[in-house]
Amino acid sequence: MTDKELFDSLSYKRKNAYEVMDEAELGRMNELCGEYKSFLDKGKTERECVIEAVRMAEQNGFVPLSSKETLKAGIRCMP
Secondary structure, eight states, X not given: OOHHHHHHHHSOOOOOHXXXXXXXXXXXXXXXXXXXXXXXXXXXSHHHHHHHHHHHHXXXXXXXXXXXXXXXXXXXXXX
């Protein structure tokens, strides 16, 4: 084995996600990127980001921790 072949076999080669993902994964990735861009559009400042994050958490079933007297496994709470 030549030095170049050894170097090539031991070197890390970066792969582009577009080359290794199937169509379903690419679709989900693009959807997630769109959601992230929307979040960034709504949250121009730290304060707006927190407001948007709380809105998203509530939309996904999270409740304020202060509203619970006791906690059980599986309850979705946020500080």
